[in-house]
Amino acid sequence: MSEQAAYAKPLPVVTAEDREFWAAARRHQFLLPRCRACGHVWFPPYASCPRCLSFDRGWTEASGRGSVWGFTVMRQPYIPAFEADLPYNVVLVELEEGPLVYSNLVDIDNADIACGLAVEAVFEDVTDEITLIKFRPAGL
Numbered sequence: 034m035s036e037q038a039a040y041a042k043p044l045p046v047v048t049a050e051d052r053e054f055w056a057a058a059r060r061h062q063f064l065l066p067r068c069r070a071c072g073h074v075w076f077p078p079y080a081s082c083p084r085c086l087s088f089d090r091g092w093t094e095a096s097g098r099g100s101v102w103g104f105t106v107m108r109q110p111y112i113p114a115f116e117a118d119l120p121y122n123v124v125l126v127e128l129e130e131g132p133l134v135y136s137n138l139v140d141i142d143n144a145d146i147a148c149g150l151a152v153e154a155v156f157e158d159v160t161d162e163i164t165l166i167k168f169r170p171a172g173l
């Protein structure tokens with residue numbers, strides 16, 4: 034992708050805890066940690082289950098579907114790398130599987146964002162190593 038060389042925004046630092054998550058995102062697959070002991074699904078992908086504290090972690094593929102739980106529209110350049118995007122949205126999406134995920138909504142005017150809006154995941158390849166998971170209104 035030609036824009037990759039120009040990508041100058043902060044990138045996630047991949048750790049041992051979330052390496053599988055980011056590798057899956059690169060394949061355009063949205064994986065969530067799932068506890069083999071109690072079945073709980075959580076995000077972000079910490080090593081242990083936040084419900085029962087088991088380290089017996091597996092993975093389950095998320096449907097990618099969810100709804101807007103909350104959002105804000107950033108209008109001040111708090112982070113210089115995002116200044117050219119102002120005003121931009123930050124949303125908290127409640128996934129069908131339960132976890133809440135911070136992201137951005139794409140393919141929508143900020144004025145049309147509302148809590149409860151049905152959304153679906155989209156994958157944005159920003160570098161050769163990192164693919165970000167964003168959301169757009171469902172059914173586009």
Ligand SMILES: [Zn+2]
Pocket residue numbers: 068069070071072073082083084085086087
């Ligand atoms: Zn558990």
